[in-house]
């Protein structure tokens with residue numbers, strides 16, 4: 326399986342309703358395609374993890390890349406994985422992923438991970454330990 330984490334720049338016109346629409350599509354399509362992952366949004370930038378069968382991840386990334394609700398997608402991490410981090414989530418969304426708004430913007434501007442981004446990445450991946458509400 327493939328796991329990809331990217332950051333991007335949200336279109337300035339993105340509103341809560343757009344986020345809800347993205348999640349509705351993502352959860353439906355990802356469940357169909359055996360994809361799992363997580364999304365965070367700080368009002369300016371997105372960070373998303375997508376994991377699953379290689380060709381499904383690639384196909385989904387191509388669709389996401391063409392989505393006008395964001396731009397400037399930069400892959401931060403691409404790995405072959407045996408075990409999913411977000412196994413129970415077709416698309417986890419954390420509207421209150423706090424404390425990292427500035428970090429996420431800096432990371433999206435830099436386009437690569439450096440030392441100070443490790444904490445953000447660690448906390449992002451730790452979201453996968455959450456359990457969906459029953």
Ligand SMILES: Cc1cc2nc3c(=O)[nH]c(=O)nc-3n(C[C@H](O)[C@H](O)[C@H](O)COP(=O)(O)O)c2cc1C
Pocket residue numbers: 347350351352354355362364371373375385388389390391392394395416
């Ligand atoms: C930041 C971001 C993340 C997205 N993540 C996904 C995703 O994980 N899976 C997905 O199918 N679509 C995702 N989308 C939406 C797609 O770009 C596209 O709108 C959608 O797949 C269209 O599917 P539909 O016609 O079935 O609604 C995302 C869009 C954005 C802007």
